[in-house]
Amino acid sequence: EVQLLESGGGLVQPGGSLRLSCAASGFTFNSYAMNWVRQVPGKGLEWVSGISGSGGSTYYADSVKGRFTISRDYSKNTLHLEMNSLRAEDTAIYYCAKDLSGVVGASGVGSWGQGTLVTVSS
Amino acid sequence: QSVLTQPPSVSEAPRQRVTISCSGSTSNIGNNAVNWYQQLPGKAPKLLIHYDDLLPSGVSDRFSGSKSGTSASLAISGLQSEDEADYYCAAWDDSLSGWVFGGGTKLTVL
Numbered sequence: 001e002v003q004l005l006e007s008g009g010g011l012v013q014p015g016g017s018l019r020l021s022c023a024a025s026g027f028t029f030n031s032y033a034m035n036w037v038r039q040v041p042g043k044g045l046e047w048v049s050g051i052s053g054s055g056g057s058t059y060y061a062d063s064v065k066g067r068f069t070i071s072r073d074y075s076k077n078t079l080h081l082e083m084n085s086l087r088a089e090d091t092a093i094y095y096c097a098k099d100l101s102g103v104v105g106a107s108g109v110g111s112w113g114q115g116t117l118v119t120v121s122s
Numbered sequence: 123q124s125v126l127t128q129p130p131s132v133s134e135a136p137r138q139r140v141t142i143s144c145s146g147s148t149s150n151i152g153n154n155a156v157n158w159y160q161q162l163p164g165k166a167p168k169l170l171i172h173y174d175d176l177l178p179s180g181v182s183d184r185f186s187g188s189k190s191g192t193s194a195s196l197a198i199s200g201l202q203s204e205d206e207a208d209y210y211c212a213a214w215d216d217s218l219s220g221w222v223f224g225g226g227t228k229l230t231v232l
Contacts, residue, residue, distance in 0.1 A: 035221070045226070046223065047223065050221070061218075062218070095166060105214040105219070106214075107172065108157040110172070112166040112168070113166065
């Protein structure tokens, strides 16, 4: 059974940094692309970033490009999202999401974690 | 404003059939597969339909998907109260090099 467990969310001041992690289990980690998708409570879904199964290709939404960095640790089967220069509009629930294939954009998100809340406020 | 356009809400009586539309462009739906997600209140989204019309294992066959040109649709037949949820369409956008979602449709079972 696929399990995705996010951690690292919390309250951070504008301009600050935060690192989200997602511990993955129940599948061959290096065979699947991984994504981060966020959702402002009560609002719609917004894709944030994706990384291929090999880690060789990364993609970002324009809204976070240059501020967020996605990475994966194959030794720990963990996905990360390094978030810098945080803004109030980054406040959202961040979901870790497993792709259906090893290539970002080929198939889409198949499994989702339960999410971790990031609040950017002074 | 979302790249993919969905109606904000739909409603129908139990045991009836409802469809939810998703409109895009040639850079997304017109050239790539569409996925549909169901989000129950307070829960994470769940994959409902992938590759336009395929049901993942475990998803009820009351759900079906279709696509024509730059538009896609999700149909739910035999509506049940537990189908009340938010539904989202998604597709890869070649111009943006990223996934785009519809704004979501809230289904109410009357």
